[in-house]
Amino acid sequence: MQKINVAFRSKVRYMSRGDILFNIFNYSFMIMLCIVMLYPMLNTLAISLNDANDTIKGGIYLWPREFTLYNYQYVLKENTLLNALFISVLRTVLGTAISVFCTAMVAYVISRKEFIFRKFVTIAFVLTMYFNGGLIPTYLLMRDLGLIGTFWVYIIPGIIGVFNLIVIRSFIEGLPNSLVESARIDGAGEFTIFFKIILPLSLPVLATVSLFVAVYQWNSWFDVFLYNSSNPNLSTLQYELMKILQNTNATMSGKTAADAFANASGQSNAVTPASIRATMTIIASLPIILVYPFLQKYFIKGLTLGGVKGE
């Protein structure tokens, strides 16, 4: 099929030797690129599915040598990690739902041309893109608000993302105004218009923003480290993974804290830091890797919408 295509095209369009060389170079480069992007993940996957003791011998590349699911069983039985997984899921689901809803609401308000405080609200939000209080003042604020040591410190500070706000606003402004006008003539209030007309019509952009927020929430570890490191019940998967990495990094040989952690259950050497790291890496990235390709069409649109029209 491909051959016919090329043959056909070469009749229509003259392909010079340079063109052919360029194509060969370009396609080989793209294949190299894919290998570089994919190999580390595939390698990690292979290690996570390989027997831990066997992995130490080295030489695992793309395929497990001694296949086992034990690493996953082990990680998913560990209470700390299971709890961390739960918190990660909870903050992702709750954080995304709350943030997208609130951001959409404000975006709707600042998309209404007739709104008397439109400019004021827009500027107040956009300004914060260019400065922030910085780490210490923000930390002290969280402390004064009593958010440290609570789950809500993951959700409340990030309710509205300004970039997302602009993306959604641009989308809503692109919707035909007549829809809102006619609903208003029919006696619909702002809340009805927002819930019954704007939200359903904005689903594509809301999908995009949900992806952005969900990725952010799922991948966060710094706020856990900063605000909740003394409360293990509120730890997240990424933070647990980060602790394992830091331990293996610091010792380079990787045989101290993570080792003790691995041996905590008494089954010595059934798992190793390397296999736990690999397994947790897969658990921590799989949800996103499985979801993002299906939202590609949307996030590309959302990104260019925000990029082109953002203040």
Next chain:
Amino acid sequence: MELEKNVRKETSPPMLPKKVKKKRKFWKTVIQQRALILMSFPFLIWLFVFKYVPLWGWTMAFQDYRPGLPFSEQEWVGLKHFKFLFQDEAFLRVLRNTLAMSVINLVLGFVTAITLAILFNELHNGKFKRIVQTISYMPHFLSWVVAAGIISYALSLENGIVNIVLQKLGIIDEPILWLGIGEYFWGIIGVSEVWKNVGWNTIIYLAAIAMIDPEQYEAAEIDGASRLQRIFYITLPSLKPTIVILLILNLGNILETGFEPQYLLGNPMNLDYSENLDIFVLKYGISMGNFSLATAAGIFKTVVSFILLFSANHIAKRLGQARLF
């Protein structure tokens, strides 16, 4: 920028004669739009508390802040902390690291993303193109924790794929402890950033390329322009406004090298090259409790970013280029 099609709709109310009426009209509008106000004002309060109130904390940089004391009893010390910073060797080193990594990331990031976008555009097999693009976006969605784990594993002494490949190719004889040698750190961060974000960064350029009129290419082809000539004389010039805008935005962020890669890949062996401003703030502020000094460093960062953003924008304006505002 907001001159959209809706503007011509009846936004201008019927002219009212005098100021008295204007005031009354204002309150009438407010009451009329109470639903919109109700929908946005709670978030304005949120915005004020979480984004504007922390600015008040900047005052700490001009005090010897001691936690627990009320504001009125804090001791004011003027620019003491700023003076200290610029005599502190550790701070100057941190500043050097930050700038070096920023510049490396900026240059590498721009060149690779633009090149890749152009190469994507030259792929004519739609399905292949889509698959490669999707794969290239993947690392962007990984957390830095995951990415740092992957990178440090790939660079490790035993079993690290980088050492294995370089040895097989005969480029090095002995495996290298990449993260143990400070001089390599900036380069490692640069390459890591490219690996993670190059695909993602092409999106905006591809959108700009998609806006180019295909007739330009057809005409050039008829005139006998080669593939490379078309790239250099049509595609690249069309990308110029996008490049300028992104450059301005990124210049404003030059002191924001990011925090996660440096923190996660840094270790005692490469400390002299890996510590950047954010890590400095974290170390002094949270670990050592020297809030005033850390805040001063944070303020320095924000102010420099602001100045850079505005001057880059101003220069672009002078040169008659596209600009941010």
